[in-house]
Amino acid sequence: MAAVEFFFDCSSPWTYLGFEALCVAAREDGFDVCFRPFLVGGVFNTVNPSVYEARAAVHSPKTRYFWKDMQDWIARSGLAIKFPPSIFPINSARAMRVCLLAADAGSCEPVARRIFQLYWSEDRDIADPGVLAEACSAGGLDPAATLEAADSPELKTRLRANTDEIIARGGFGTPTFYVGGDDMYFGQDRIGLVREAMARG
Template sequence: MKTIEFFYDVSSPWTYLAFVNVQKLAKEEGAEILWRPFLVGGVFNAVNPTMYRMRENPVPARDAWTKQDMQAWARLAGVTITFPPKVFPVNSVKALRGLLWAKGQGKEVELATAFFELYWSEDRDISRDDVVAEAARRASLDPASLAKAITEPGVKEQLKANTDELIARGGFGSPTLFVGAEMFFGNDRLPLVREALRKS
């Protein structure tokens, strides 16, 4: 089966858009999605520190356009995005570790959906334990089991391994998608992902 690798961090609004849109694309193209949570802050620190400088030196005209563009994409995808949320950037480590555990429970997509909606649509701080617990409940997972899994060394190591792998493969942000060895970055590259699937 054709496969899309989807490296993602729930702390990115563009990733929320791509998360929704890639599922539709994969269904239409008969492709499987391999979900790969990673820590985008770790990637920025290693290979893309310009992201931090952009936040420290805003360009008002660019920022206004970005908000407009984001809302246009959100309407097209049928989702609500509050930008910027009250807590931004957010520490997404607990959410990402939880997603790695949820994969083994067959609930990764449901939990990712919950985290994306809680943070981007409902403006809730997903670094808080009570919000993490709410995400678990929405995904029909046990909050206590999720809280325990977040602290497990194996889960922590897997998140680091995914982050290191993306850097090694040339990634620099979220979302990053691969079809075979071909890399794509961003929600707006999904038409190119479709083309890559069709020729693979």
């Protein structure tokens, strides 16, 4: 069976919800996940600046509902998520480059899961190399070598390329899923539709 392409940035609580739901679906339905880390801030700056406007409108009815909706989804998931964390928004570029290296090694799921936990459950700074070292270890990666490679010009170029690619393919945020190359789904609440699309083949 083909894989679901999963474009993600660990700086989003919705993406943590979508990540765990997708991993469960993949195990239950027997499909693979192709992890595609990218930098969502680059997408917002290019094609979706309204995100920043929404964050600023903290007292609007839509924003109040946004907080309620998030808490409902968190409660439903059973995950421990603190929102907002102490540092928000966060610079997730290094963390996402670590995920690129983890994907190369076939260990993106445990590494990304630990990054999500460190930031959203434990309220720690995932821009800090010392914190990211824990995520590397969770996936069996050598922390020192991985973090050195993550800061290389090559990895920075690769992350920019993934970010440019999702924009070119019509994406505008995280989490975004692609089935069969061009069938796009956005949001943690679309996992059921992703599963149905995969079942159709």
